[in-house]
Structures are given as structure tokens and as C-alpha cells.
Amino acid sequence: MFRIRRKVGFPRKVVAYYLLFCLVVVCWLAAGVLVTSHTLLSSRTTSASLSRLGKTSAAIEIAYLRDGEQALEKVLQRTKAEAALAHASIISPEGRFLAHTNLALQGLPAVKPTGSLLKWGNVTGIRHVNEQGQILQEYQVPLVTNGKLLGSLNLAVVEPSLWGTFLETAHLAPLAVLVPLLLVAAGAVVLSRITTSVADANSQLEQVGMQAPGSEISLEPLAARDGSALGWNRVVDLIQRLQRDSGSEDLNSRLAEAIAARKQNEHEDILQNLTDGIAVTDMEGRITFANRAIASLLGTDLSVDGLAGNSLSDYLAGDQPRPEVTALFDPKSSHHPAITELQPPGEQSRRMLRIARQPLQGQRLKGQVWSLRDITQQKLAESMRDQFIDTATHELRTPLSNIKAYAETLATCDTIEIAQQKEFCNIINGEVTRLARFVDDLLSISSMEVGSLSAERQNMDTARMFEEIVAKVQPLMEQKDIQFEVRLPAKMQSLKLDKDKIVAVLVNLLGNAAKYTPAGGHVALKVTLDDRQLQIGVEDTGVGIAKEELPKVFDKFFRSSDPRVQEEAGTGLGLALAQEVVHLHGGELTVESVPDQGSTFLVTIPLE
Amino acid sequence: MFSVESQGAVDVVSAEGPLNQENAPKLIETIEQGLSSGQPMVVFNMQEVPLLDSAGLEALVETQQSAQLQGGCIKLAALTPLCQEILRITQVDEIVEAYPDVKSAVGSFVK
DSSP states (O other): OOOOOSSOOHHHHHHHHHHHHHHHHHHHHHHHHHHHHHHHHHHHHHHHHHHHHHHHHHHHHHHHHHHTTHHHHHHHHHHHHHHTOSEEEEEOTTSBEEEESSGGGTTSBOOOOOSEEEEETTEEEEEEEOTTSOEEEEEEEEEEETTEEEEEEEEEEEOOOHHHHHHHHGGGHIIIIIHHHHHHHHHHHHHHHHTHHHHHHHHHHHHHHHSOTTSOOOOOOOOOOSHHHHHHHHHHHHHHHHHHHHHHHHHHHHHHHHHHHHHHHHHHHHHHTOSSEEEEEOTTSBEEEEOHHHHHHTTOOOOHHHHTTSBHHHHHHTTSOOHHHHHHTOGGGTTSOEEEEEOOSGGGGGSOEEEEEEEEEOSSOEEEEEEEEEOHHHHHHHHHHHHHHHHHHHHHHHHHHHHHHHHHHHHHOSOOOHHHHHHHHHHHHHHHHHHHHHHHHHHHHHHHHHTOOOOOOEEEOHHHHHHHHHHHHHHHHHHTTOEEEEEOOSOOOOEEEOHHHHHHHHHHHHHHHHHHSOTTOEEEEEEEEOSSEEEEEEEEOSSOOOGGGGGGTTSTTOOOSOHHHHHSOOOSOHHHHHHHHHHHTTOEEEEEEETTTEEEEEEEEEOO | OEEEEEETTEEEEEEESOBSTTTHHHHHHHHHHSSOSSSOEEEEEEEEOOOBOHHHHHHHHHHHHHHHHTTOEEEEESOOHHHHHHHHHTTGGGTSEEESSHHHHHHTTTO
């Protein structure tokens, strides 16, 4: 039936203050009434006493004249009873009580009490406190009868105390206090009803105030009791509509943002995991985006974020200005793609980078997209291939030219002697053999590449194999007057090897030794054989190999840059093939060399 | 234990002895600090590595991930049959590519 409010809101406070102030007012008024009543009572007591004093004085004169002193006491008793006096007395001029309402005091000397003196014309008075603690007002007036001073009339009244006044007026309290209090309570109820709407609104606003900032505001409409409730309901409706609209917009925008962020993350992941370095620069060439690979390609320890804002050209050019880098960053050419290859500065100078630039014409971004790739290995492979083509062309052309020349001579000339014809034919045969060997090498290299090169190991007479090798290279040694030393073990058992391939390897090694050893030099073939392995050393006192070229001598198509080597014909395939053959036997081919002093190739083949 | 030689842009790291708890940190240190700057292109020559344990496998995977983060790669070469089997069983061979010899491993960076 009654709605209980769980929360004391603003109107409750108003009501409470209203009640408090009203209570104070009621109390103040009650106190005022009490004080006023007390004052009035005191004043009335004084007036009554003074008027009673005159009347009593006249009555005493009459009674004294008529009945003498005996009548005085009766008059006093009657006066005391009528006027509610504390006591009444007549004091003779000698200072004795002629009469007193307290009969025990008659005839006794009167003691003048001490207190404040009062005076109204010929009436005097004393205000003092008696033995019972009551405040007494004693009024005295002289009694004169027939021109003779009889004494003085003394009337004492009890002055009304504040408590006494209160007790006297207590019976009026219900009417004087409770009625105003009831009126105040009624006012509070009316006030509360008037402010109910404001109270509800206030309660909701306080709850909103306690919510976290930015959270959705939840307000409820109020019962339409008054204008303020109607206004509140409109505001609530507006807020709810705004929140609904902004909520749907917010959801859509957040959804779009989430999708965009996801896409962005995917793109970021893709770019970051590319092995090619990718960077985006602004119109001034400053890096705005870089992936992880580009940091290592540029040889910097900076993180991806650390690169941002730096100039890409600084990383590519290094300390020294480089025309190719300057051209790459020339604003005039920034509107078309460009590709260049350059060696990065500093420690990475032995590497080769392919740098591609593409103008970025996005709606939001303007600048350049850069792609960097390490092409060092490809450039090396290209370089070796070019070298091979040069070598192969030379190797093919030289015998072909000879063959063509001698064949034409034979075909066109009718007067050639038989011996000369034979010589020409031998030359042609020799060149064809050379060509065939070269083609065989190429085929072997090709087999090596595709993995089909294999060793067919069979038992063979090792001693005969070395005899064959020596026989093959002996003419080369003799041709250049090279001292050829062969040191073979006294006894050699048969071994399981691919004889043809091992022979080819050793002929190649000894042929190289003969080729690159000056006339009058020394070449040695030293063979050791034990239970575990066969070791074949080929030593020469030739041109040697530079230290930096040693690791490359077994690479395909590698030719030394030494001019003394360049003079000699060669394909750069022999050592590569030799190493491959040794590997096929599970062995190792190593080299030690000192430039201008000679080289030692050591073939080590483990025995099965 | 570890020696490094360069073949073009490829660093060939050769090891001698087992790749175990004791040597694995040195391998990581060698590959991450001792190599030339630029994108890491590393061939780990395991011809003289007779055995590798869990720490060695972990080192291989860790260095591979580190190299790949920079757009590079680590490749193994000349594995002994035992090491090959260990890599196969632990499926590390799916993470680190293996080649029969150093030459083919180095050559694979051209492709």
C-alpha cells in the first residue's frame, strides 16, 4: 500500500530539515510563551501584592479602630488566604511583631532579611530567599491611624519560579505544542508528495554519478505526476534514443575497425615474414615502414621501429656519396619504377643487393615502395657461368679453328705430300680428341649436377693403374723438361676402385701440375697405402695458388686470376670433377699451396 | 669446435665433435654473433658431428627461427646416418633442410 523508499533522497533531506527547523521554532515559541507567562505572572504578583497592600492597610486601620490589636491577626490571616501570601505581619515601630500569620512569632522582634531593596513611593520591599529556598518579595507600608504611627504592614509573597510557571502552564502544552507539531508533520507529508518526482530523479542521478565514466547511462522514466516528471521522461527518452543510435553506430564502427585491424595484422605478418626486404619511404626518402628482413639486409642492428624516420639513402650510401644511390633517390625520377644492383657499404660490401623502387600512389600514402634482395650467390653463379662460357667458347673454337683450317687445306690443296697429309690428319685427330675430352668433362659435370655421376668400384691391379697413369703423363713432363718423381709402395694389393675415374682424377692432377710448373721444375707422385686408406700426393713446384683462391679451386668453372694460369687452356672443370670422384669413393681431396713455390694435392681414399 | 668460412654470401659453419649440451650454446653464439652481417645464409657442415642430443636439436631449431626472422635460413650438410635418423625421428628435418654435402647446400641458396 505504501511505497517504501529504499534511499533517502533530496526531498527527504528537505523534509528532515523542514521538521528540524519547525521543531526549533516550536520549541522557541514554547520557551517564549513560558518566559512571557513567567514575566506576566511575576508582574501580576507584584501588582496584586501592591494593590493588596493598600486594601489590607485600609482594612487593618478600620479593624484596629473598631476592635483594637486583637483584630489585626484575623485580618492578616484572611489576607494571607485570599492573596496566597507566604506570610503577613505587622511590625511595631519598636521592631516587634504586633501580629503575624505565624502565631509563634507574635511579640518577637522582627529580623530584617537581607536582599535587594524595592521601592514604589512610600512602599518599600525586599527581595530575598527564605530558608526553603523560595524567592520572597516582602512589601512594607507604614500603618497610620488617627495620625499615630501604628507600625508597618509587611506582606510576603512567593515569587513564581520558571519551573513553577512551567508546571502551572503544563496543562496547556498539548494544545500549545502538539498542535503545531501535527501541523508541521502534515506539512512534511504534503511537501514530500510534491517533491516525489524530484526525489526519484535525484535518486537516479545519484546512481548515474556513481557509475564509471564512459559507461552507458541507465535512466528510468517516472510516473507522470507533475510537470517535472513529464520533463524528466522526455530527457530520459532522448538519452535512450541517443544511446541506442550511438550504440549501433559504435558497434558498426568497432566491427569495421576490428576487421580493418585484423586485415592490417595479416598484411603486417605477411610483410614481416617475407625474405625480401620491404620498405616504404615518404616523399623525402624517410622510412615509414620496414619489415624485419630489410634491417639485416641493410646491416643494421636497429629494430623495425628503430628504422622508422631514418633516411634509406643513408643506409645504402654509407659515409661516402655514391652516384648510383643519389640517382635512385633523385626526385625527378621518383615517379617511375627503377631497379638497380649495388653493394651495400661497410661490412657488407662483398654482398650484392638488388634494389627495386616503385612509386606509391595510394590514397593515403605517397612515397616509394622499396624491395631489397640479396643476390650475391646469384651474381657469383652468373659470374662463374660467364667465365665458363668464355672458357668453353675458347676451348671449342681453338680446336675447331684448327680442324677447319687443316681440313680445308686437305680438301682444297691437291699437291700435299702423303707425310704432310698424315701430319694434318694427326693434328685434326688430336684436336678432335681434345674436343671429345672437353665434351666428356661437360657431360660429367652435368651428371654431377643431376646426381647421376657414380663410382663403379671393382677390384683392380693398383700397380698397373699407376703405371698407366705415369705412362699417360710422362710425355707432358718430358715435353716441359720437368723432373717427374714417382714414389710408389713396394707392394700394392689390389683395391676396389673405379679405375677409369681415379685414373682421370690423377691424370688431371698430374696434368695440371705439368701445365702450371715452369720448364725444369719438379713434379712428384707419392703414394702410400696401409690397411685403412690409400693416400696419393701430387706435388709440384709450379705457380702455386693464392690463399684467397684456395677455397674456390674445387668450384666448377673456377679459373685463377693469375695471368700465368690464364695463359694455359683449361675449362675449370677438372678439379671440380676430381673432387666429386674422390667424394664418390668416400674420400677427400685437399690442397695446400704457396704462391710461386708450388702446390700439393692430396687424395685420401678410405679402403672398404 | 666451430670454424666459419664464407662462400660468397653464405657462411659455412663446420663443427667437430658431438653437438650436445656443452657445445650447443657455442653453436648459437657462433651463428648469431660470429657470422658476417646481412641476411643470414648459413650452411652447418655436420660431417664431423657424430651425434646430437636434445640441446643440439634445440640449438638448430632456435638458430633457424632466429635466421628466418631476418629473412635468412640455415641448412645442414653432410649429415652422418645417425644424425640423419635423429633428425628424422624428431622431425627437426622438417624445420631445417638437409643436403648431402656442403657444395649442394651452398648451391641451394642460388635457387
